[in-house]
Amino acid sequence: MGAEAPYNVVPEGSVITPKGFKAGGLHCGLKKTTRHDLGAIVCDVPAAAAAVYTTNVFQAAPLKVTRESIGQEGRLRAVLVNSGNANACTGKQGEEDAYVMRSRFAEQLQVEPHLVAVASTGVIGELLKMDRVLGGIQEMPARLMGTPEGADDFSQAILTTDLVQKTVCVAVEVDGRTVHIAGAAKGSGMIHPNMATMLGFVTTDAAIGNESLQYLLRQATDVTFNMITVDGDTSTNDMLLAMASGLAGNEELTQRHPDWEAFSAGLRYVCEILAKAIARDGEGATKLVEVQVGGAITDESARAIAKTVIGSSLVKSAMFGADANWGRIIGAIGRAGQPVNPETVDIRLGNIVVLEQSRPVPFDEEKALVYLKGDTVHIYCELHMGEGRATGWGCDLTYDYVRINAAYRT
Amino acid sequence: MGAEAPYNVVPEGSVITPKGFKAGGLHCGLKKTTRHDLGAIVCDVPAAAAAVYTTNVFQAAPLKVTRESIGQEGRLRAVLVNSGNANACTGKQGEEDAYVMRSRFAEQLQVEPHLVAVASTGVIGELLKMDRVLGGIQEMPARLMGTPEGADDFSQAILTTDLVQKTVCVAVEVDGRTVHIAGAAKGSGMIHPNMATMLGFVTTDAAIGNESLQYLLRQATDVTFNMITVDGDTSTNDMLLAMASGLAGNEELTQRHPDWEAFSAGLRYVCEILAKAIARDGEGATKLVEVQVGGAITDESARAIAKTVIGSSLVKSAMFGADANWGRIIGAIGRAGQPVNPETVDIRLGNIVVLEQSRPVPFDEEKALVYLKGDTVHIYCELHMGEGRATGWGCDLTYDYVRINAAYRT
Incomplete structure (x- = not known):
C-alpha cells in the first residue's frame, strides 16, 4: 500500500461491495455443528468469469462442473459453495450430485445452468447428503443480501477448520470512476486434509472481458496464492473464482487501457491479502x-x-x-x-x-x-x-x- | 533376502570384515561429551574408490578435498571423518583445514595425500578446532584395529544425534570365492540441521575397477539412499564413499563377469539396509x-x-x-x-x-x-x-x- 499504491483499502468492504453482488449463507446440515455450510454469491447480471484450479491430478467433481460452466460462455450469475464435504473421489454419483447442485440453484435463480458455478470443501470420499443440500438450495434465495451481513454469512459458510474469516476489499480509479475489487477465502493449507482446500472468490464491478480477467487472475495467482505454503500438500478441491459485473460503468479494461496496471495491482493486492491470511491461519501456526x-x-x-x-x-x-x-x-x-x-x-x-x-x-x-x-x-x-x-x-x-x-x- | 538372494548376511560383520581394512575411533575434543568424534577406515593396499556427494549447492570443504583425492587416481588408502563440526560455510580457512586434515593423516600413514579422503559432520559455520583434530590424527594410527572393536569405535565416531549405530555386512560368491561387502552410516535426516548430514562408508574386498565401482554405487544410491526422506532437507555434507581392496582375489568384476549381478545385488542390499536404518532413526520417529x-x-x-x-x-x-x-x-x-x-x-x-x-x-x-x-x-x-x-x-x-x-x- 502506502501513498503510491494505485488502490485504496476499503476497511469494511466485502464481496458485496462491488455493484451488482449479493451473498448469503445458511446451515443445511452437512456440518455436525450448527455453523453455516452452504453459501452463495449471486450477480444481478451475467458477470465475466475466470477461474484457476488445483493442479492435483485428482480433481473433485465440482471443479469439472465449474470448468464446464465457465467454458461455455465465460460468464456466471452465481457460485454455490458447500463446506463439510469435498465431493471428491466420489465417482459418477459425485459428478451427478455436482450437476444437480448446479441445475437446482439455477432453477431457483431462474438462470441457465451454465451460468452457475459450484465448489465444495470438506471430507473426501463420502457422497453428499443431497437431501440436505437441496433443502438448503431452496432456502438460499431468501438468504441472499446485498449487505455486510450477507457477505458475513457467506464467509462463514465456506470455512472448515479455519480459525478466522478472510475477506478484503479495495477501490481503484478506472476512467475516473471508482471500481471495487473484493475477495473472500478459506483454507489453512491442506489442514485436516480430508477437510481440505483453499477456496477463493473475487468479485468486482469493473467492466472487463472474461479473457482479460482470466489473464490477470492467473498472473495474480502466480505471485500470491501459488506463493503460499503451509505444508506443501495440494488439495483436490482448490479453486479461485473471479466474477466481474461491469456495473461500475468504466470502459472495458484491456491491456491498452490506461488504468489496466492500476486494476491489475488492485486485484493482486486482494489476492495477496487473502493468501497471507491463509498462510497465517495455517494449521497450528503461531506466526x-x-x-x-x-x-x-x-x-x-x-x-x-x-x-x-x-x-x-x-x-x-x-x-x-x-x-x-x-x-x-x-x-x-x-x-x-x-x-x-x-x-x-x-x-x-x-x-x-x-x-x-x-x-x-x-x-x-x-x-x-x-x-x-x-x-x-x-x-x-x-x-x-x-x-x-x-x-x-x-x-x-x-x-x-x-x-x-x-x-x-x- | 530369502533363499534366492545372491548374498548372505553376515550378522557380526562390519567395515573391517572385508580383507585389508582396519578401522578406529577416538575422542579428540570436538564434541562436548566424551563420545568419539574422530574416526578412520584404512586399507592395507590402495583401494579402488568411488563416491556420491550431496546435490546441495553449498558443499562443505571436505567434499571438495575428497573429490580431488578420488579424482586423481581413483584410489584411496584411507578416509578420516570427524563429527561435531561440519566444516561448512567456513570459507578459505575451512578449505585449508580440510587439506591439512588430509595431509597430516597421510603423513601418519606414510601415504600420498591424494590417497586420503576426509568427511565432516556437525555444526555449520564454525571453524574446526584444528589443534584438537591434529592431536587426534597423531593418536589415530595406534587406534586402528582389524577387529570388531575398531569398527565399533569408527561407527561411534561418525554419529552426531543418531540414536543407534548403523552397520551391515554381506557375503557374495564371486568366482567361487567369498567376497564381503560391508557398510557403516550415520544420519537421521538433516536432523538438528546444524548437526546435519548423511555419511555412508562401504568397504569390500572384491577386485573391481574404480569406474565400475562408481557405476554400481550410483545405481545403488538411486534406489536406496536417494529414496529416503526424513524431512526433505539435504545437507551440505552428505557423502557416500566406497573402497574396494581387491584382496578377495577374484577376477576383476566388470559387466561381463558372470557374478556382476550378484555383487551388484549385495552392494544394493548393503545400501538399502543402511538407508532404512537412517529413515527409522529419523528425528523423533516412532516408526x-x-x-x-x-x-x-x-x-x-x-x-x-x-x-x-x-x-x-x-x-x-x-x-x-x-x-x-x-x-x-x-x-x-x-x-x-x-x-x-x-x-x-x-x-x-x-x-x-x-x-x-x-x-x-x-x-x-x-x-x-x-x-x-x-x-x-x-x-x-x-x-x-x-x-x-x-x-x-x-x-x-x-x-x-x-x-x-x-x-x-x-
Missing part, C-alpha cells in the same frame, strides 16, 4: 513467515527458492522455536535446484544480518530472539546473481500441527 | 514407513511418486496418529507431477485395501489402527498405468521432531 528472495537469475528462479525456504520443515521448526538458524535457510536455498553462487549469499532476519557473502556475521542473539518471537517474521535472501525477485508466505511448524494432523480421524 | 509404488509409467515416475508420498507432512502425521487416512495418500500421489490416471488407483496399508480403482473400500478401522500402530508400516500404491516400480522409506512426523528442531540452538 506468519514471509520469505523475500532477491538477486536470482529470474523471477521464476526466485519463486522456486522462496518456496523451498518457506516449505522447509526445518526452517519452519526453527521459526516456531524463534531460533535464528541460518544454516537451515542456506541449506534450503542450496537444494532448491536453482542457480545459486555459493559464495555470494546474504541473509537477513528482519533487519538483523546473519550471513554476508555466504559468511556468518556475528549478531545479537538476544535481539534476534525477540524479533523471531513476533507474530510476523521476514526472511530476506539476496543472491547477487541477477534481477530475479519473489516473495513467499508460510507459517511455523508447531506441536499443534502434528496434534491436529495426527489425531484427525481417530 | 519406519515404506511406500511401494507400482504400475507407474516408468521407474523414475514411480520414484517421484513414492518420494512425494513419503515426504508428505500430512501422510507422516497420519502415520504418527495411526490414522488410515488414504485421502492424504491420494492427495500426495496427485500432486507428484507425474502421469496418473485418477480413475485407476489402488491403495493398501499392509494387507488392508482402502482404495480400489480410486473408490473408497470399506475396511475394518480397528484392524487398521492395530496395523498402523506397529513399528513398520507398508503403503502400497498401484496405479495400473505401466510397469514402473519404486520403493521409498521415511518415518512419521511427531511432536519430538518439532521439539528437537525448534529447540536446537536456543
Whole structure:
C-alpha cells in the first residue's frame, strides 16, 4: 500500500461491495455443528468469469462442473459453495450430485445452468447428503443480501477448520470512476486434509472481458496464492473464482487501457491479502513467515527458492522455536535446484544480518530472539546473481500441527 | 533376502570384515561429551574408490578435498571423518583445514595425500578446532584395529544425534570365492540441521575397477539412499564413499563377469539396509514407513511418486496418529507431477485395501489402527498405468521432531 499504491483499502468492504453482488449463507446440515455450510454469491447480471484450479491430478467433481460452466460462455450469475464435504473421489454419483447442485440453484435463480458455478470443501470420499443440500438450495434465495451481513454469512459458510474469516476489499480509479475489487477465502493449507482446500472468490464491478480477467487472475495467482505454503500438500478441491459485473460503468479494461496496471495491482493486492491470511491461519501456526528472495537469475528462479525456504520443515521448526538458524535457510536455498553462487549469499532476519557473502556475521542473539518471537517474521535472501525477485508466505511448524494432523480421524 | 538372494548376511560383520581394512575411533575434543568424534577406515593396499556427494549447492570443504583425492587416481588408502563440526560455510580457512586434515593423516600413514579422503559432520559455520583434530590424527594410527572393536569405535565416531549405530555386512560368491561387502552410516535426516548430514562408508574386498565401482554405487544410491526422506532437507555434507581392496582375489568384476549381478545385488542390499536404518532413526520417529509404488509409467515416475508420498507432512502425521487416512495418500500421489490416471488407483496399508480403482473400500478401522500402530508400516500404491516400480522409506512426523528442531540452538 502506502501513498503510491494505485488502490485504496476499503476497511469494511466485502464481496458485496462491488455493484451488482449479493451473498448469503445458511446451515443445511452437512456440518455436525450448527455453523453455516452452504453459501452463495449471486450477480444481478451475467458477470465475466475466470477461474484457476488445483493442479492435483485428482480433481473433485465440482471443479469439472465449474470448468464446464465457465467454458461455455465465460460468464456466471452465481457460485454455490458447500463446506463439510469435498465431493471428491466420489465417482459418477459425485459428478451427478455436482450437476444437480448446479441445475437446482439455477432453477431457483431462474438462470441457465451454465451460468452457475459450484465448489465444495470438506471430507473426501463420502457422497453428499443431497437431501440436505437441496433443502438448503431452496432456502438460499431468501438468504441472499446485498449487505455486510450477507457477505458475513457467506464467509462463514465456506470455512472448515479455519480459525478466522478472510475477506478484503479495495477501490481503484478506472476512467475516473471508482471500481471495487473484493475477495473472500478459506483454507489453512491442506489442514485436516480430508477437510481440505483453499477456496477463493473475487468479485468486482469493473467492466472487463472474461479473457482479460482470466489473464490477470492467473498472473495474480502466480505471485500470491501459488506463493503460499503451509505444508506443501495440494488439495483436490482448490479453486479461485473471479466474477466481474461491469456495473461500475468504466470502459472495458484491456491491456491498452490506461488504468489496466492500476486494476491489475488492485486485484493482486486482494489476492495477496487473502493468501497471507491463509498462510497465517495455517494449521497450528503461531506466526506468519514471509520469505523475500532477491538477486536470482529470474523471477521464476526466485519463486522456486522462496518456496523451498518457506516449505522447509526445518526452517519452519526453527521459526516456531524463534531460533535464528541460518544454516537451515542456506541449506534450503542450496537444494532448491536453482542457480545459486555459493559464495555470494546474504541473509537477513528482519533487519538483523546473519550471513554476508555466504559468511556468518556475528549478531545479537538476544535481539534476534525477540524479533523471531513476533507474530510476523521476514526472511530476506539476496543472491547477487541477477534481477530475479519473489516473495513467499508460510507459517511455523508447531506441536499443534502434528496434534491436529495426527489425531484427525481417530 | 530369502533363499534366492545372491548374498548372505553376515550378522557380526562390519567395515573391517572385508580383507585389508582396519578401522578406529577416538575422542579428540570436538564434541562436548566424551563420545568419539574422530574416526578412520584404512586399507592395507590402495583401494579402488568411488563416491556420491550431496546435490546441495553449498558443499562443505571436505567434499571438495575428497573429490580431488578420488579424482586423481581413483584410489584411496584411507578416509578420516570427524563429527561435531561440519566444516561448512567456513570459507578459505575451512578449505585449508580440510587439506591439512588430509595431509597430516597421510603423513601418519606414510601415504600420498591424494590417497586420503576426509568427511565432516556437525555444526555449520564454525571453524574446526584444528589443534584438537591434529592431536587426534597423531593418536589415530595406534587406534586402528582389524577387529570388531575398531569398527565399533569408527561407527561411534561418525554419529552426531543418531540414536543407534548403523552397520551391515554381506557375503557374495564371486568366482567361487567369498567376497564381503560391508557398510557403516550415520544420519537421521538433516536432523538438528546444524548437526546435519548423511555419511555412508562401504568397504569390500572384491577386485573391481574404480569406474565400475562408481557405476554400481550410483545405481545403488538411486534406489536406496536417494529414496529416503526424513524431512526433505539435504545437507551440505552428505557423502557416500566406497573402497574396494581387491584382496578377495577374484577376477576383476566388470559387466561381463558372470557374478556382476550378484555383487551388484549385495552392494544394493548393503545400501538399502543402511538407508532404512537412517529413515527409522529419523528425528523423533516412532516408526519406519515404506511406500511401494507400482504400475507407474516408468521407474523414475514411480520414484517421484513414492518420494512425494513419503515426504508428505500430512501422510507422516497420519502415520504418527495411526490414522488410515488414504485421502492424504491420494492427495500426495496427485500432486507428484507425474502421469496418473485418477480413475485407476489402488491403495493398501499392509494387507488392508482402502482404495480400489480410486473408490473408497470399506475396511475394518480397528484392524487398521492395530496395523498402523506397529513399528513398520507398508503403503502400497498401484496405479495400473505401466510397469514402473519404486520403493521409498521415511518415518512419521511427531511432536519430538518439532521439539528437537525448534529447540536446537536456543
